Amino acid sequence: MVPERISRIGSHGGADLCRRCKVLPMCLPATLGQAECAGLTALIEPVAYDSGTLVYRDRSAFDHLYLVHSGALKSWTSNVNGEMQILGFHFPGEMVGLDGIASGSHQCNLESLGHSELCRIPYARLGILARELPGLQRRIALMMGREFLLDHEHIAMMSARPAIERLALFIQTLARRTGQTVKHPQAIVLEMTRWELANFLALATETVSRLLAELQKRKIIRVDRRRLQIVDMQRLIEISGEDLGDLPCVSSSAAG
Amino acid sequence: MVPERISRIGSHGGADLCRRCKVLPMCLPATLGQAECAGLTALIEPVAYDSGTLVYRDRSAFDHLYLVHSGALKSWTSNVNGEMQILGFHFPGEMVGLDGIASGSHQCNLESLGHSELCRIPYARLGILARELPGLQRRIALMMGREFLLDHEHIAMMSARPAIERLALFIQTLARRTGQTVKHPQAIVLEMTRWELANFLALATETVSRLLAELQKRKIIRVDRRRLQIVDMQRLIEISGEDLGDLPCVSSSAAG
DNA sequence: CGAATACTTGAGGCTTTTCAATAGGTGTGG
DNA sequence: CCACACCTATTGAAAAGCCTCAAGTATTCG
Numbered sequence: 179m180v181p182e183r184i185s186r187i188g189s190h191g192g193a194d195l196c197r198r199c200k201v202l203p204m205c206l207p208a209t210l211g212q213a214e215c216a217g218l219t220a221l222i223e224p225v226a227y228d229s230g231t232l233v234y235r236d237r238s239a240f241d242h243l244y245l246v247h248s249g250a251l252k253s254w255t256s257n258v259n260g261e262m263q264i265l266g267f268h269f270p271g272e273m274v275g276l277d278g279i280a281s282g283s284h285q286c287n288l289e290s291l292g293h294s295e296l297c298r299i300p301y302a303r304l305g306i307l308a309r310e311l312p313g314l315q316r317r318i319a320l321m322m323g324r325e326f327l328l329d330h331e332h333i334a335m336m337s338a339r340p341a342i343e344r345l346a347l348f349i350q351t352l353a354r355r356t357g358q359t360v361k362h363p364q365a366i367v368l369e370m371t372r373w374e375l376a377n378f379l380a381l382a383t384e385t386v387s388r389l390l391a392e393l394q395k396r397k398i399i400r401v402d403r404r405r406l407q408i409v410d411m412q413r414l415i416e417i418s419g420e421d422l423g424d425l426p427c428v429s430s431s432a433a434g
Numbered sequence: 435m436v437p438e439r440i441s442r443i444g445s446h447g448g449a450d451l452c453r454r455c456k457v458l459p460m461c462l463p464a465t466l467g468q469a470e471c472a473g474l475t476a477l478i479e480p481v482a483y484d485s486g487t488l489v490y491r492d493r494s495a496f497d498h499l500y501l502v503h504s505g506a507l508k509s510w511t512s513n514v515n516g517e518m519q520i521l522g523f524h525f526p527g528e529m530v531g532l533d534g535i536a537s538g539s540h541q542c543n544l545e546s547l548g549h550s551e552l553c554r555i556p557y558a559r560l561g562i563l564a565r566e567l568p569g570l571q572r573r574i575a576l577m578m579g580r581e582f583l584l585d586h587e588h589i590a591m592m593s594a595r596p597a598i599e600r601l602a603l604f605i606q607t608l609a610r611r612t613g614q615t616v617k618h619p620q621a622i623v624l625e626m627t628r629w630e631l632a633n634f635l636a637l638a639t640e641t642v643s644r645l646l647a648e649l650q651k652r653k654i655i656r657v658d659r660r661r662l663q664i665v666d667m668q669r670l671i672e673i674s675g676e677d678l679g680d681l682p683c684v685s686s687s688a689a690g
Numbered sequence: 691c692g693a694a695t696a697c698t699t700g701a702g703g704c705t706t707t708t709c710a711a712t713a714g715g716t717g718t719g720g
Numbered sequence: 721c722c723a724c725a726c727c728t729a730t731t732g733a734a735a736a737g738c739c740t741c742a743a744g745t746a747t748t749c750g
Contacts, residue, residue, distance in 0.1 A: 255590065257676045263593050265586050277586065279579025286586070305572070309565050316561070322578060323535025329585040330521050330533065330542070334511065336592045337519050337636045339707090341738070372697060380593045382739050387698055403697085403747080420513045595739090597706070628729060638707055643730055659715080659729085 195219045195297075199247070204271035204357075206245055206321050207314075214311045221307065223298045227251075227290035233274075236287050240278025242298045246270045249294020250369035252378075253277070255286045264378045266332060267291075267370065269355045273321040275301075291369040328355075331422065336380055338419065344379050345389050346418035349399065353408060354422060366406045393417075451475045451553075455503070460527035460613075462501055462577050463570075470567045477563065479554045483507075483546035489530075492543050496534025498554045502526045505550020506625035508634075509533070511542045520634045522588060523547075523626065525611045529577045531557075547625040584611075587678065592636055594675065600635050601645050602674035605655065609664060610678060622662045649673075 196207045196219050207215045224247070227233055233244065236255060251268040265286055268274050274296070278284040308315040328351075335347040349366075356366055368375070376383040393399045398414050400407040408414060415421045452463045452475050463471045480503070483489055489500065492511060507524040521542055524530050530552070534540040564571040591603040605622075612622055624631070632639040649655045654670050656663040664670060671677045 255586075257590075259675055263590050265589055276579060276582050279575050280583055281579075285583055305568075305575070309568065309571065312561075312565065315565065319535050319561070323532060323537075325582070326532050326585070327536055327541055329582070329589070330511075332589055333521055333585070333592070334513075334519050336589065337633075339636065339737095371695095377593075380595065383696090384698080384740085385738060388738095391698075419515055595705095639729080640708085640731080641706060644706095647730075 195222060201271040206317055210313055210317060214313050217307055217311060218314060221299050221303050224295065225298050226295045229290060229292050231290050233288040234284050236284055238284050240282050240284050241301060243273060243275040243301050243304065245297040246272050246274060247295040247297055250291045251288055251294055252291055252374060253286045253288050262377065264374060273325060276322060276325055341381055341385055342389050343418055346414050347420060348379060349414060350418055350422050368404045368406055451478060457503065457527040462573055466569055466573060470569050473563055473567060474570060477555050477559050480551060481554050482551045485546060485548050487546050489544040490540050492540055494540050496538050496540050497557060499529060499531040499557050501553040502528050502530060503551040503553055506547045507544055507550055508547060508630060509542045509544050518633065520630060529581060532578060532581055597637055597641055598645050599674055602670050603676060604635060605670060606674055606678050624660045624662055
């Protein structure tokens with residue numbers, strides 16, 4: 179039932195790991211100077227996970243934080259009946275593992291959806307380094323702050339009461355987090371199954387399927403299996419009743 | 435519509451502010467030594483807010499973090515239709531204001547439910563102090579980590595599909611966060627209205643009212659206006675389908 | 691190519707919402 | 721102190737939305 183943990187050294191790597199990285203602008207070292215960046219890079223261990231494998235397990239010891247380099251992941255817990263509850267999806271540039279900080283052990287499972295690459299950072303050493311590098315300290319706080327906002331978006335999304343509003347909000351957040359521009363929306367790849375999407379939104383898979391079909395019929399999106407294209411962003415925003423602003427904390431706006 | 439901001443110097447205060455504080459074991463300085471604690475205390479400004487007043491406003495500048503000393507608060511945003519969406523309730527010992535870290539401006543409103551007292555801490559100076567005091571640095575991370583867990587609990591709660599499960603989970607979390615013991619449950623005071631509770635759980639107020647009545651009829655709780663007494667914790671856990679463990683990060687278990 | 695999995699579509703039923711009316715509680719002013 | 725207004729909470733009946741069950745189609749993987 180529970181997938182085996184499989185990790186291996188990721189293909190990304192090297193001394194200037196971060197400075198070459200394509201997600202640098204939205205990642206932890208975004209605004210760091212060369213020296214600070216080098217200090218951080220020295221801590222990073224690239225790791226990779228195949229579809230369905232666990233990066234960490236609920237109740238396992240918390241030793242590392244992770245930055246998503248490529249791919250997508252889900253974090254989940256199971257209740258007493260053994261039913262999976264998906265707590266969040268995680269995309270490149272985002273920080274993962276924060277659920278372990280409070281108690282010293284992880285409070286959920288982190289599982290790779292497709293193949294994904296992450297940067298693993300020893301938490302204790304990161305804290306020590308942050309004391310020497312104020313820029314890094316600020317940046318860590320910013321990244322954590324962004325995770326709060328993502329959780330709050332999730333909460334707001336689940337509160338949207340007509341199910342189609344929930345779905346419309348999800349598509350918006352997905353577009354932002356996978357780096358879509360509002361003007362020229364590219365095809366989004368849904369890394370998760372309909373079941374996972376439904377679980378995330380607290381809906382039935384059949385409902386998700388039906389509502390995706392309806393949005394397509396109304397020419398707001400085009401959807402074909404895992405490919406999703408936003409056709410009419412304006413109407414998508416109208417349906418969702420909320421225009422999510424830009425994601426904070428990417429390099430251009432990361433002055434704080 | 436939006437309440438005026440009213441703040442005044444809180445009645446709690448003094449040089450050994452924290453060391454006398456009744457919520458110390460679950461608060462930021464819980465495990466700090468005397469010197470560290472003194473450094474932190476020097477930064478703290480006690481403030482108090484009356485029912486319905488705002489501690490901070492959506493989009494206002496982020497300069498301070500807060501620790502709840504007494505009372506209870508809600509954080510909320512409004513969507514394009516002007517409808518309030520409650521993102522969380524906040525109780526003594528908890529850290530508030532984290533929504534401002536990522537962008538440098540708050541992303542929601544923080545409003546006092548009843549009368550409440552908070553400890554206001556300048557964020558920039560806290561960061562500087564944390565660099566000198568590793569114990570404080572760890573403690574800040576722990577407190578933030580706890581807020582992640584609370585958000586995840588909220589998400590899991592909203593995913594519980596029969597509404598009565600959601601309500602049962604809420605009552606459990608409320609009992610924990612207001613310092614109830616499992617063995618001798620005291621009367622809990624619901625600081626929020628039924629409307630606010632319903633909004634938080636993404637339910638209709640009428641549904642909340644009906645389900646509270648049902649839980650009472652089944653002799654699992656006793657409820658009278660804002661007073662709520664848990665009668666049968668075991669069955670409450672059975673209904674909710676989840677036994678929430680102890681809240682991490684209180685002083686006894688805050689070694690990490 | 692066959693089996694297993696993922697997705698779609700339809701029909702009926704049930705939970706929750708909505709609408710509406712009533713009861714209870716709180717605060718103000720006479 | 722009581723009457724009144726206002727707000728909050730409760731309760732009922734009807735409607736709607738979403739879920740469950742069920743069948744069928746498509747896709748992936750061995």
